[in-house]
Amino acid sequence: MRDPIENISKLQKQLNDLQLENQILKNILNQAGVSYKQSIARLKAADEVENYDPEQGKRIIHPDEITDEMANNFFARFWGRQDVYAKRNENKDTGKAGYYTQCSNFWTSACHRKLKTGVSCKNCKYYEYKPLTKEDILAHLRGNAYNASDVIGVYPLLKNNTCRFLVFDFDNHEKNAEENDFANVDDAWIEEVEAMRNICVLNGIDPLVERSRSGRGAHIWIFFDKPIPASLARRFGTALLDKGAEQVNLKSFKYYDRMLPAQDKLPEGGLGNLIALPLQGKALRSGNSAFVDSNWNAYREQWEVLWSKPKLSQEFLELKIKEWSLLLGDMEESEQGENREKPWERNRRFASSDVAGKLSITLSNGIYIDNTNVKVALQNKIRRMAAISNPVYFKNQAIGTSNYDTSRWIYLGADHLGGYIEIPRGLYDSLIDNLEQAHIEYEIQDERQVGRNIHVEFKGQLREEQALALEGLTKFYNGILHAATAFGKTVVCSAIIARKKVNTLILLESSSLVEQWQESLEKFLEIDEELPTYKTKTGRLKTRKNIIGRLQGAHDSMNGIIDIAMVGSLCKKGEYHDLLNQYGLVICDECHHAASDTISNVLKEVKAKYVYGVTATPKRADGLEKINYMLIGPIRYSYTAKEMAAAQGVGHYVYPRFTRTVAPRGIITDKMHPNAAYNIIHGNCIRDEQIINDVKACVLQGRTPVVLSKYKDHSEKLYSRLKKYADHVFLMTGNNSKKEHKKILEQLHEISKEETLILVATGSLIGEGFDYPRLDTLFMAMPVSARNIVEQYAGRLNRDYEGKKEVIVYDYVDSHIPMFDIMYAKRLKAYKQIGYEVCTGIKGEKQTANAIFGGDNYVEVFQRDLLEADNNIIISSPVISGSKVYELIRLLKDKQVNGVDVTIVTWEPDSYGFGDAGFWMQLHEEIRQAGFYIKTVEDSCEHFSIIDQNIVWYGNINILGNAKLEDSMMRLESKEIAAELMEITFGEKI
Numbered sequence: 001m002r003d004p005i006e007n008i009s010k011l012q013k014q015l016n017d018l019q020l021e022n023q024i025l026k027n028i029l030n031q032a033g034v035s036y037k038q039s040i041a042r043l044k045a046a047d048e049v050e051n052y053d054p055e056q057g058k059r060i061i062h063p064d065e066i067t068d069e070m071a072n073n074f075f076a077r078f079w080g081r082q083d084v085y086a087k088r089n090e091n092k093d094t095g096k097a098g099y100y101t102q103c104s105n106f107w108t109s110a111c112h113r114k115l116k117t118g119v120s121c122k123n124c125k126y127y128e129y130k131p132l133t134k135e136d137i138l139a140h141l142r143g144n145a146y147n148a149s150d151v152i153g154v155y156p157l158l159k160n161n162t163c164r165f166l167v168f169d170f171d172n173h174e175k176n177a178e179e180n181d182f183a184n185v186d187d188a189w190i191e192e193v194e195a196m197r198n199i200c201v202l203n204g205i206d207p208l209v210e211r212s213r214s215g216r217g218a219h220i221w222i223f224f225d226k227p228i229p230a231s232l233a234r235r236f237g238t239a240l241l242d243k244g245a246e247q248v249n250l251k252s253f254k255y256y257d258r259m260l261p262a263q264d265k266l267p268e269g270g271l272g273n274l275i276a277l278p279l280q281g282k283a284l285r286s287g288n289s290a291f292v293d294s295n296w297n298a299y300r301e302q303w304e305v306l307w308s309k310p311k312l313s314q315e316f317l318e319l320k321i322k323e324w325s326l327l328l329g330d331m332e333e334s335e336q337g338e339n340r341e342k343p344w345e346r347n348r349r350f351a352s353s354d355v356a357g358k359l360s361i362t363l364s365n366g367i368y369i370d371n372t373n374v375k376v377a378l379q380n381k382i383r384r385m386a387a388i389s390n391p392v393y394f395k396n397q398a399i400g401t402s403n404y405d406t407s408r409w410i411y412l413g414a415d416h417l418g419g420y421i422e423i424p425r426g427l428y429d430s431l432i433d434n435l436e437q438a439h440i441e442y443e444i445q446d447e448r449q450v451g452r453n454i455h456v457e458f459k460g461q462l463r464e465e466q467a468l469a470l471e472g473l474t475k476f477y478n479g480i481l482h483a484a485t486a487f488g489k490t491v492v493c494s495a496i497i498a499r500k501k502v503n504t505l506i507l508l509e510s511s512s513l514v515e516q517w518q519e520s521l522e523k524f525l526e527i528d529e530e531l532p533t534y535k536t537k538t539g540r541l542k543t544r545k546n547i548i549g550r551l552q553g554a555h556d557s558m559n560g561i562i563d564i565a566m567v568g569s570l571c572k573k574g575e576y577h578d579l580l581n582q583y584g585l586v587i588c589d590e591c592h593h594a595a596s597d598t599i600s601n602v603l604k605e606v607k608a609k610y611v612y613g614v615t616a617t618p619k620r621a622d623g624l625e626k627i628n629y630m631l632i633g634p635i636r637y638s639y640t641a642k643e644m645a646a647a648q649g650v651g652h653y654v655y656p657r658f659t660r661t662v663a664p665r666g667i668i669t670d671k672m673h674p675n676a677a678y679n680i681i682h683g684n685c686i687r688d689e690q691i692i693n694d695v696k697a698c699v700l701q702g703r704t705p706v707v708l709s710k711y712k713d714h715s716e717k718l719y720s721r722l723k724k725y726a727d728h729v730f731l732m733t734g735n736n737s738k739k740e741h742k743k744i745l746e747q748l749h750e751i752s753k754e755e756t757l758i759l760v761a762t763g764s765l766i767g768e769g770f771d772y773p774r775l776d777t778l779f780m781a782m783p784v785s786a787r788n789i790v791e792q793y794a795g796r797l798n799r800d801y802e803g804k805k806e807v808i809v810y811d812y813v814d815s816h817i818p819m820f821d822i823m824y825a826k827r828l829k830a831y832k833q834i835g836y837e838v839c840t841g842i843k844g845e846k847q848t849a850n851a852i853f854g855g856d857n858y859v860e861v862f863q864r865d866l867l868e869a870d871n872n873i874i875i876s877s878p879v880i881s882g883s884k885v886y887e888l889i890r891l892l893k894d895k896q897v898n899g900v901d902v903t904i905v906t907w908e909p910d911s912y913g914f915g916d917a918g919f920w921m922q923l924h925e926e927i928r929q930a931g932f933y934i935k936t937v938e939d940s941c942e943h944f945s946i947i948d949q950n951i952v953w954y955g956n957i958n959i960l961g962n963a964k965l966e967d968s969m970m971r972l973e974s975k976e977i978a979a980e981l982m983e984i985t986f987g988e989k990i
Contacts (some may be wrong), residue, residue: 062284078221183216230263367423425631426632490516531545532547732761
């Protein structure tokens with residue numbers, strides 16, 4: 001509880017500081033001859049408004065007639081695309097509404113919606129945009145349709161990527177919100193609109209605020225005097241918000257999502273977001289779709305207010321962006337690229353002048369900052385620490401998918417009544433660093449749960465790297481252990497419990513890990529505590545059989561000493577388990593899942609003094625790992641899969657197996673839908689036969705394989721074909737019950753070394769926590785791409801087992817399907833990162849020259865291979881550049897004289913989709929003139945080179961184009977793989 005006298009003292013000091021600052025600024029303005037009295041008068045006038053009038057519709061003076069001239073002038077302000085528009089439509093049965101792009105062929109005999117064929121409008125060949133007419137605008141303004149079916153929505157982003165206005169949209173854009181006219185469900189939007197209005201006024205912009213037609217939302221309009229680039233308009237909007245963050249309390253990060261146009265350029269085949277126009281007759285008669293003052297009263301003269309609002313020039317926008325960037329840092333650079341970081345990162349330094357006295361910090365389930373004596377600028381900077389860019393938003397933007405209900409930023413902070421800003425525990429180090437760099441004094445009140453002491457000792461033996469991990473974590477109150485599969489994370493966690501000696505909760509996401517954890521804790525801990533008691537339903541007092549409690553589904557034997565809990569079971573009907581906040585130590589296993597709603601909600605609730613996480617794969621496929629670091633803490637110790645592979649003394653190899661799978665001609669595209677691509681290989685019998693033959697050969701060599709597929713039915717199909725090829729063949733998919741899974745695990749551990757076995761499973765089932773050390777060979781029966789998935793799958797082979805000499809991943813490369821070829825290139829990079837090398841046979845023999853190279857180090861070795869060629873060279877490079885082609889011609893001139901044949905495989909000139917086709921045709925002719933044979937292809941073209949039908953380079957580097965540093969190529973010597981690639985590329989002639 002704050003001392004009231006202390007509060008008054010702080011406020012008085014803050015007032016004195018503000019008055020002093022105000023006088024200094026006035027002196028500076030006076031000396032510069034800058035008038036500020038008019039601005040003050042305008043601000044005062046903005047406050048001199050009527051009290052809110054409950055009869056909003058009656059106060060508006062409606063014109064006697066909406067004329068053609070009014071309609072034309074209206075659209076001159078709200079000028080969107082004219083060749084296409086949308087109209088509101090209300091379902092007569094449900095009353096739910098939505099906006100639909102208008103089509104000239106709607107409900108004709110060719111309309112698929114009328115025919116109920118299931119073909120969407122977007123994919124309909126008869127789809128024809130209906131142009132916006134003056135009559136449509138008049139109907140919108142008059143609003144005579146009883147069901148508001150005359151409401152118009154326009155698309156602000158014009159075809160040349162310019163716009164006539166910028167609008168901040170404060171309607172509700174959650175999923176299905178359109179059914180209720182985008183009405184907000186709470187009042188937070190009102191505060192957001194007020195803040196945005198203040199930002200505009202403080203920075204010399206006179207905005208037009210509209211209460212939207214639902215009455216529970218708003219739009220803020222800023223007009224331009226001519227079409228300007230949407231990118232410039234959006235940069236201006238971002239700069240305005242950045243500047244406003246120095247002046248106005250911004251408690252939400254939705255502002256950056258509110259801007260329309262919502263993108264700099266039109267997505268391919270897309271229209272961008274639409275916005276409903278104001279002054280819609282029907283809604284206006286109720287006081288909505290109306291322009292309002294700062295007290296939310298609709299202006300009486302709506303049209304007069306509209307005409308009075310100024311239009312900003314492009315020069316004004318550019319001037320303001322330049323002016324504000326001088327104050328806030330260079331915005332130009334931070335706004336480039338799809339995956340740009342937060343625009344405020346350039347200006348997040350704290351300033352001591354922003355705090356009057358000491359900053360008060362309270363530690364609990366998060367970090368709470370008392371903002372009583374903190375200026376707005378610093379409050380916003382603290383909030384911004386808890387915001388991250390949303391990779392899903394930028395991914396959608398890159399592929400032209402709607403971001404209708406996807407936020408650009410993810411905010412993990414909160415504002416609380418009483419004047420506290422909450423940010424996640426993982427930001428503690430950053431917060432303290434920022435305060436100390438700014439020389440801001442602070443005081444900390446620790447309200448975290450210390451738990452109760454327990455008598456526990458560690459009875460295991462830590463390896464050197466495990467001991468380092470223990471020290472790395474325990475010198476902090478929170479953080480993550482990133483350690484490869486088979487590192488012994490449960491052993492380290494047991495040692496942490498023994499070191500801290502406080503009651504502990506283990507959080508699990510997968511039920512398959514509960515027994516493993518219980519066995520490990522019992523094995524490595526000596527717990528000297530009395531067995532807890534509990535009451536039965538009949539009231540009898542009984543003693544637990546185990547000191548380690550469990551919460552899993554309906555089973556609850558948690559006792560507050562050392563407990564293992566399934567995260568999903570900790571909250572039921574909105575209520576958290578009574579014991580959740582009684583532990584002094586919480587450990588989250590497989591903590592890369594912490595970003596999920598279920599786990600993040602629990603971690604936000606936890607008040608334990610010590611919070612740790614462990615994972616083999618901190619990177620998430622969706623790019624949201626920063627959420628994990630905020631909720632749990634940064635990575636304190638890392639032991640990578642590559643280090644693990646080196647320390648094991650066991651060879652780690654990937655064996656590329658090129659399939660002959662091809663798609664029917666005409667359906668292969670770089671933008672093929674993933675489901676369509678997977679369907680091509682899902683039921684491919686020839687591909688499956690290749691996998692089955694490889695597994696058979698593997699078993700005959702005495703290896704123990706696990707075959708992983710993405711699909712249950714594919715796993716079942718492979719299982720049925722493989723049943724006769726080993727002494728024991730098991731199938732594990734989601735169709736099995738937990739009892740069946742448990743039984744299979746028991747049977748696996750009972751099999752003798754002399755007996756052969758094959759395990760077939762879906763990857764999702766044994767991707768995490770599956771423990772069967774005998775496995776030494778992985779068959780990647782379906783392609784994946786994310787590094788964390790590759791690392792998880794390969795991790796199944798990493799556990800130590802007597803006699804294990806090497807582990808091999810059979811990777812099936814569907815090179816003729818572009819999407820899968822790209823995915824293989826990503827896997828290749830992942831293999832390199834986790835310490836795998838390329839092999840060319842089942843025994844795992846690795847020639848010394850086999851390796852995986854990056855775009856930064858392959859050239860020297862590749863050129864040496866070219867210069868040592870004796871017979872022929874084949875280079876397949878979809879994209880070629882003049883400089884690389886001329887360099888190759890010079891390099892191989894002498895080799896040609898000595899009889900070495902050179903073949904180039906590349907795209908046809910018209911297949912590039914960029915540049916001048918004439919340039920590529922000329923370059924192809926120069927290649928022929930140099931004596932090279934050139935083979936052109938229309939679509940699928942792989943990235944490889946074959947030298948003397950033995951040395952193979954394969955990956956995703958354009959050998960004759962520009963190579964990116966992050967791209968990869970594998971180099972291996974294999975006549976078999978060379979023959980496969982040549983047959984795939986040239987057919988049976990070679």
